[in-house]
Amino acid sequence: MLNQEIIAKFYDIVGKENVETNQASLLAYSYDSTPQYQAMPDAVIAPRNTEEVADIVSICNQYRIPIVPRGSGTNLCAGTTPIKGGIVLLFKHMNQILETDEENLTMTVQPGVFTKEINDRALEVGLFYPPDPGSMHISQIGGNISENSGGLRGLKYGVTRDYVMGLEVVLANGDIIRTGGKLAKDVAGYDLTRLIVGSEGTLGVITEATLKLIPQPETKKTMLALYSDLEAAAESVSAIIANRIIPATLEFLDQATLKVVEDFAKIGLPTEAKAVLLIEQDGAPEIVERDMKKMAELCRENRAFDVSVAKTEQDAEKLTAARRTALSALSRLKPTTILEDATVPRSEIANMVRAITEIANKYQLTICTFGHAGDGNLHPTCLTDARNQEEIERVEKAFAEIFEKAIELGGTITGEHGVGVMKLPYLHLKVGEAGLEVMRQIKKALDPNNILNPGKIFVQQHEEESRVNEQ
Numbered sequence: 001m002l003n004q005e006i007i008a009k010f011y012d013i014v015g016k017e018n019v020e021t022n023q024a025s026l027l028a029y030s031y032d033s034t035p036q037y038q039a040m041p042d043a044v045i046a047p048r049n050t051e052e053v054a055d056i057v058s059i060c061n062q063y064r065i066p067i068v069p070r071g072s073g074t075n076l077c078a079g080t081t082p083i084k085g086g087i088v089l090l091f092k093h094m095n096q097i098l099e100t101d102e103e104n105l106t107m108t109v110q111p112g113v114f115t116k117e118i119n120d121r122a123l124e125v126g127l128f129y130p131p132d133p134g135s136m137h138i139s140q141i142g143g144n145i146s147e148n149s150g151g152l153r154g155l156k157y158g159v160t161r162d163y164v165m166g167l168e169v170v171l172a173n174g175d176i177i178r179t180g181g182k183l184a185k186d187v188a189g190y191d192l193t194r195l196i197v198g199s200e201g202t203l204g205v206i207t208e209a210t211l212k213l214i215p216q217p218e219t220k221k222t223m224l225a226l227y228s229d230l231e232a233a234a235e236s237v238s239a240i241i242a243n244r245i246i247p248a249t250l251e252f253l254d255q256a257t258l259k260v261v262e263d264f265a266k267i268g269l270p271t272e273a274k275a276v277l278l279i280e281q282d283g284a285p286e287i288v289e290r291d292m293k294k295m296a297e298l299c300r301e302n303r304a305f306d307v308s309v310a311k312t313e314q315d316a317e318k319l320t321a322a323r324r325t326a327l328s329a330l331s332r333l334k335p336t337t338i339l340e341d342a343t344v345p346r347s348e349i350a351n352m353v354r355a356i357t358e359i360a361n362k363y364q365l366t367i368c369t370f371g372h373a374g375d376g377n378l379h380p381t382c383l384t385d386a387r388n389q390e391e392i393e394r395v396e397k398a399f400a401e402i403f404e405k406a407i408e409l410g411g412t413i414t415g416e417h418g419v420g421v422m423k424l425p426y427l428h429l430k431v432g433e434a435g436l437e438v439m440r441q442i443k444k445a446l447d448p449n450n451i452l453n454p455g456k457i458f459v460q461q462h463e464e465e466s467r468v469n470e471q
């Protein structure tokens with residue numbers, strides 16, 4: 001696909017040192033955090049600024065070369081697997097925090113900044129950037145915005161979308177646009193910022209973002225509630241919300257996950273519990289005190305056999321840090337870890353947990369479940385082995401049933417991980433054929449040559465036709 005003439009054009013734009021075509025580099029970018037998906041790109045290119053991105057995109061558009069924008073590759077939907085080949089675009093040189101504006105409460109960043117860095121920089125000036133995906137130490141803001149990532153604080157503070165005020169985006173034809181800005185109000189035309197957020201690299205390349213910051217909460221407390229059955233934990237979640245309390249964090253771990261996390265983090269987690277809730281509240285001290293007391297009461301009323309509040313900030317930090325290790329800890333157990341993120345209305349959390357257990361039993365699979373219970377966002381995680389074809393077929397059937405159940409309960413096939421390639425076959429369940437067609441038309445209008453992350457989210461009409469012809 002890439003000949004020497006085109007590669008020479010890329011050398012001219014970014015310098016030879018920023019274009020990699022050796023097999024080792026191509027292999028390193030042939031996969032992401034999603035198991036079972038791999039495809040080789042033709043080149044890996046690291047532009048140094050927006051103009052270079054625009055020049056690269058223009059050439060790709062001219063020669064119909066697929067572009068896969070890539071942050072840290074931690075997505076769990078094969079979103080950065082270059083399934084059509086082409087170039088992988090890295091943002092390792094575009095990794096600066098450009099400005100913290102304390103008057104307008106904004107931070108302007110390049111796409112390659114790590115999420116944790118944004119969190120830390122905001123805290124340094126007494127401000128707060130709430131989105132905190134479990135991967136925040138390694139994920140980049142460009143990836144977060146493109147997946148509209150959630151995190152442990154989604155229930156009270158919302159998700160990445162809620163903190164993106166403006167973007168600079170390179171379109172498929174090489175044009176550079178700016179959307180939104182440091183504005184509390186802006187209704188000038190369609191909301192292109194929202195369109196780009198969550199578009200998984202298929203509508204444009206994000207080269208800059210202006211993020212909203214809020215005042216840092218005065219104080220925070222963390223509590224652990226232990227249960228001898230899953231449903232009691234799920235019912236506590238509903239009871240807390242029904243009592244008009246919105247905690248900053250409301251995370252759920254089943255026993256299997258708990259044991260593995262403890263084995264990994266070794267902080268003395270109570271592995272005898274069948275399920276735990278990790279609950280945090282932040283805000284003014286008196287409000288935090290009141291809410292923690294009420295939530296402890298509600299957990300006990302809903303059959304928690306123990307409720308304990310972390311005594312020090314360090315103890316609290318250990319608990320949340322341990323929760324963040326859940327996926328990494330589970331991945332140590334079996335060669336293949338497949339994590340999903342079916343999401344339901346909060347009131348259906350108990351039904352969904354019950355259904356996941358039944359489906360796991362029906363297909364004789366090990367499925368551990370943890371997740372952002374307050375958001376109704378569960379991560380049923382199957383520990384399996386991709387080399388065992390027969391078992392993988394059962395895994396696929398089980399997940400298809402889990403998605404169908406989530407939809408039946410008024411939920412969705414993905415709450416925060418995106419569609420990518422992995423959930424492409426299920427998208428119609430959520431948005432319907434007419435909804436899919438609207439998305440296809442938007443894609444066609446913005447990227448008529450289908451060069452931006454092709455084959456992700458849905459299949460374009462001509463891709464479908466060429467697939468049929470190949471068969």
Ligand SMILES: Cc1cc2nc3c(=O)[nH]c(=O)nc-3n(C[C@H](O)[C@H](O)[C@H](O)COP(=O)(O)OP(=O)(O)OC[C@H]3O[C@@H](n4cnc5c(N)ncnc54)[C@H](O)[C@@H]3O)c2cc1C
Pocket residue numbers: 032033068069070071072073074075076079080091111132133134135138139140141142143144145146147148149150151152200201202204205206207327328416417453
């Ligand atoms: C251990 C672990 C924990 C996780 N926890 C959470 C969690 O709590 N919540 C959650 O929501 N997700 C979570 N994730 C998933 C993942 O971390 C997020 O989706 C994250 O936002 C991806 O960031 P990234 O930098 O790795 O992006 P990548 O994986 O590299 O890319 C993600 C998508 O963004 C696109 N993209 C990247 N940069 C740009 C750009 N500049 N312009 C246009 N498109 C771009 C890519 O093409 C791709 O479609 C977790 C993953 C792991 C491995």
